[in-house]
Amino acid sequence: xxxxxxxxxxxxxxxxxxxxxxxxxxxxxxxxxxxxxxxxxxxxxxxxxxxxxxxxxxxxxxxxxxxxxxxxxxxxxxxxxxxxxxxxxxxxxxxxxxxxxxxxxxxxxxxx
Amino acid sequence: xxxxxxxxxxxxxxxxxxxxxxxxxxxxxxxxxxxxxxxxxxxxxxxxxxxxxxxxxxxxxxxxxxxxxxxxxxxxxxxxxxxxxxxxxxxxxxxxxxxxxxxxxxxxxxxxxxx
Numbered sequence: 001x002x003x004x005x006x007x008x009x010x011x012x013x014x015x016x017x018x019x020x021x022x023x024x025x026x027x028x029x030x031x032x033x034x035x036x037x038x039x040x041x042x043x044x045x046x047x048x049x050x051x052x053x054x055x056x057x058x059x060x061x062x063x064x065x066x067x068x069x070x071x072x073x074x075x076x077x078x079x080x081x082x083x084x085x086x087x088x089x090x091x092x093x094x095x096x097x098x099x100x101x102x103x104x105x106x107x108x109x110x111x112x
Numbered sequence: 113x114x115x116x117x118x119x120x121x122x123x124x125x126x127x128x129x130x131x132x133x134x135x136x137x138x139x140x141x142x143x144x145x146x147x148x149x150x151x152x153x154x155x156x157x158x159x160x161x162x163x164x165x166x167x168x169x170x171x172x173x174x175x176x177x178x179x180x181x182x183x184x185x186x187x188x189x190x191x192x193x194x195x196x197x198x199x200x201x202x203x204x205x206x207x208x209x210x211x212x213x214x215x216x217x218x219x220x221x222x223x224x225x226x227x
Contacts, residue, residue, distance in 0.1 A: 031212065042220060043118065043218040043221040044156075046218075049214070049215040051213070093212065098161075098209075099158055100156075100207075105155055
C-alpha cells in the first residue's frame with residue numbers, strides 16, 4: 001500500500017526567503033505526482049503535475065522535482081510572499097488506476 | 113484552467129435528514145469524478161469513484177447506502193448523504209479531470225454540519 005509523507009508538518013519563514021517542501025512515497029511505481037495548495041476551509045488548487053518520465057516542472061516561482069528511484073519529490077518556492085501561506089499537499093497516482101494518494105501536508109506560514 | 117464547481121459550500125442539517133452535494137465540471141467532460149472526505153487537520157481520504165452511466169466504486173469502509181453517488185451526465189456528479197448523523201459532519205470535496213495525463217481539479221468543498 002502506497003504511503004505518502006510530507007515533512008515538515010508545519011513551516012514558518014520570513015517573507016522573501018526561498019524554501020523547499022518535501023514529499024516522500026513508499027512505492028516508486030507511480031504514473032504521476034501532483035502538488036496542490038489548500039487554503040483554510042477551501043478546496044485544492046492544482047500547482048504542478050509531474051509525469052513519471054519527467055524530472056521537474058516549473059510554474060512561475062514554483063519548481064517541483066521528482067526522483068522516482070528514491071521515492072521523493074520537492075516543491076521549491078522562490079522569493080516567498082505572505083500570499084503563499086497555505087497547506088501544501090502532494091499526491092501520487094499509480095499506474096493501475098486514477099486514485100490519488102495524498103500526503104499529510106505541510107502548513108506553510110510566510111511571516112511579513 | 114479547468115474549473116470544477118461544487119455546491120453548496122456550507123450546509124447545516126438536522127440529524128436523520130439527507131443532504132445532496134453537487135459537483136460540476138464547467139468546461140470539460142469528465143467520465144470519472146472522485147469524492148473525498150477530509151477531517152480537521154488531516155489529509156484527503158478517497159470515498160468513491162463516480163463513473164458516468166454506471167455504479168460508483170466505493171473504497172473499503174465507506175457505506176454505499178449512506179453515501180449515494182449519481183453520475184448522471186458527463187458534467188455532473190452528486191453525493192447524497194442519507195440519514196445524516198453528527199459523525200457524518202465533515203468537509204467533502206470532489207475532483208475531476210479531462211484525462212489522467214492532465215491535472216486533477218477540485219471543487220471548493222462542502223462543509224457539512226449535522227446537528
